[in-house]
Amino acid sequence: MKIALIGATGNIGSRILKEALNRGHEVTAIVRNPSKLAYNSPKLKIVQGDIFDSDQISGVVKNSDVVISAFGPGMSDTDKLVKATKALINAIKASGKLRLIAVGGAGSLEVGDGMLLVETPEFPSEWKAIAEAHKEALALYEKEIGLDWTNISPSAMIEPGNRTGIFRISTNKLLIDKNGTSRISMEDFAVAILNEVENPNFRKTRFTVGY
Template structure:
């Protein structure tokens, strides 16, 4: 597949780009500056663009089979709402380029139903996390709403706290959280690759967590 990756210079984005290239995909990585992605591969193209300007994304999306967004908020107090603003721009550019498939990273606490979560976690830990990272989750909720309102073939992955540990395997839950405490970025990247070609995940949010 020909994949366009936003947030390619971040920890999750770089893990995804490496795995996608290893799997034989052609990758276009969208970054803010050339120096932000220290990777080199014959099947990798790097495009410097403004993710908030749909017109600047046209070349990055030309001929793409699917889009991956590994974008994340800049910090817990960031009120600029990077993810939701960027996803609207990306969706506009995708429509212009006739690209339909997108996989985006959100976060476990965005889930509001409590499905899959232990009662003690919902009653104690989750309210504190949502309060401390309120701006982060508002941004991600708005991102998910923008995807839901679009005509794109989207899938959202909601991981817990991410680490740089080696991959150990992952599991997913449809419209529910996966308990487990943390997940490696390598495992999240693997999950992102796997759902790209899974039609059963289209227009769904999946919890993703560490394998038992």
């Protein structure tokens, strides 16, 4: 497939890029600074782009089968996430009937009795702003009736780790293992995203993965 990937130089985006190329897909990596992407492959095309420029992104992705956004602002720039989401939605709609898969956050996942993870007393205060931004971005996708979108949330803890290909899937419930931990490796998170690219099961909805 032809995949357009936004945020390919990030921690999660770089894993998505590797997973996609290893599966034989053609990837157009859209990055702000191409010099930061030290990755060579005959199936990789690197394009300098700005997610906030809807017209530019629309032109770059128009010949793709699916667009994956792993855009992640810094902790001090959380307001950029909602702005980027709005611009990306406009770009995808302008490009025709493209599929969009966007990396979301864990904070909006349910933990029981209608409570969200971000609303729990234990949720780290320093992560609340980005969690709320991801929650707002998800709400924007849910309003887009005509958009073919998927939002995938990680578990509460996502870190570099092993690629096992073995994990559980949920829709809106936070996944917790037998030890009371909610976690997923970045490598297996990338696996889940590419599985959804190849075999869509969650169109126009959100899902999450965890051990």
